[in-house]
Amino acid sequence: xxxxxxxxxxxxxxxxxxxxxxxxxxxxxxxxxxxxxxxxxxxxxxxxxxxxxxxxxxxxxxxxxxxxxxxxxxxxxxxxxxxxxxxxxxxxxxxxxx
Amino acid sequence: xxxxxxxxxxxxxxxxxxxxxxxxxxxxxxxxxxxxxxxxxxxxxxxxxxxxxxxxxxxxxxxxxxxxxxxxxxxxxxxxxxxxxxxxxxxxxxxxxxxxxxxxxxxxxxxxxxxxxxxxxxxxxxxxxxxxxxxxxxxxxxxxxxxxxxxxxxxxxxxxxxxxxxxxxxxxxxxxxxxxxxxxxxxxxxxxxxxxxxxxxxxxxxxxxxxxxxxxxxxxxxx
Numbered sequence: 001x002x003x004x005x006x007x008x009x010x011x012x013x014x015x016x017x018x019x020x021x022x023x024x025x026x027x028x029x030x031x032x033x034x035x036x037x038x039x040x041x042x043x044x045x046x047x048x049x050x051x052x053x054x055x056x057x058x059x060x061x062x063x064x065x066x067x068x069x070x071x072x073x074x075x076x077x078x079x080x081x082x083x084x085x086x087x088x089x090x091x092x093x094x095x096x097x098x
Numbered sequence: 099x100x101x102x103x104x105x106x107x108x109x110x111x112x113x114x115x116x117x118x119x120x121x122x123x124x125x126x127x128x129x130x131x132x133x134x135x136x137x138x139x140x141x142x143x144x145x146x147x148x149x150x151x152x153x154x155x156x157x158x159x160x161x162x163x164x165x166x167x168x169x170x171x172x173x174x175x176x177x178x179x180x181x182x183x184x185x186x187x188x189x190x191x192x193x194x195x196x197x198x199x200x201x202x203x204x205x206x207x208x209x210x211x212x213x214x215x216x217x218x219x220x221x222x223x224x225x226x227x228x229x230x231x232x233x234x235x236x237x238x239x240x241x242x243x244x245x246x247x248x249x250x251x252x253x254x255x256x257x258x259x260x261x262x263x264x265x266x267x268x269x270x271x272x273x274x275x276x277x278x279x280x281x282x283x284x285x286x287x288x289x290x291x292x293x294x295x296x297x298x299x300x301x302x303x304x305x306x307x308x309x310x311x312x313x314x315x316x317x318x319x320x321x
Binding site for chain 1: 100101102105108109110111112113115179180182183184185186187188189
């Protein structure tokens with residue numbers, strides 16, 4: 001198989017979706033962030049963001065922790081080591097493919 | 099914009115978020131004005147006074163850093179996190195070392211320029227501050243280019259002040275740092291510091307007021 005096509009086919013489908021790519025990149029640059037921050041930065045509605053995060057959690061890329069901050073519920077999100085590795089791999093493959 | 103550029107932009111977004119409420123600039127402004135204040139105090143007081151002691155200077159800097167750090171955390175916790183979300187930044191040793199090294203190299207270059215030649219202190223400070231501000235802050239927020247222009251024009255104006263005016267700004271020709279630097283140089287440094295600090299503070303204040311008017315407090319959002 002042509003190397004270029006192989007690189008494209010090797011792109012991680014979970015991360016390749018534009019919404020999830022945005023979430024992965026935002027979480028990659030920080031230690032952790034809450035749901036409100038991601039909602040503000042991505043301009044996605046709660047439903048769409050939740051669905052993307054569930055998909056990423058299923059893949060083992062995101063760790064979701066429910067907690068409280070000053071008696072207000074807070075959902076903390078962070079990329080798992082597997083998620084960081086997958087995002088780095090995705091960037092590498094993308095660079096090679098383009 | 100290519101996908102790679104888009105990804106790079108997403109990766110830089112959290113850094114820009116730190117100044118979404120203007121606190122990044124307010125912190126810088128308070129720090130610059132704090133250093134300006136102690137420089138003035140050293141010039142206004144005799145050489146044997148408390149303000150010239152190294153431990154007083156170190157204590158002053160430590161207190162200033164603590165007030166800025168605690169103040170920022172307080173405001174972020176009460177205002178920013180409930181409105182636009184919480185972020186915990188990565189503590190990477192590599193990034194800190196690069197920042198400290200860059201700061202040290204800049205300070206050393208500045209000191210060498212001061213010691214070896216009759217340089218225009220305001221122009222040198224401006225050459226460091228204006229591009230750094232343009233790259234770090236104005237690149238992401240369009241109206242901040244106006245602040246870049248104000249900083250550049252103000253610096254040029256201060257740099258072109260006559261030496262006699264700058265000397266008149268320094269109170270005691272025999273006191274403090276002025277004994278180590280020519281009076282016009284000390285005056286130029288003090289005036290430029292004051293201008294940069296006040297500009298950062300004003301720009302940060304405008305950003306904070308815009309942020310408060312554009313975002314809703316949680317109870318208002320719930321309604």
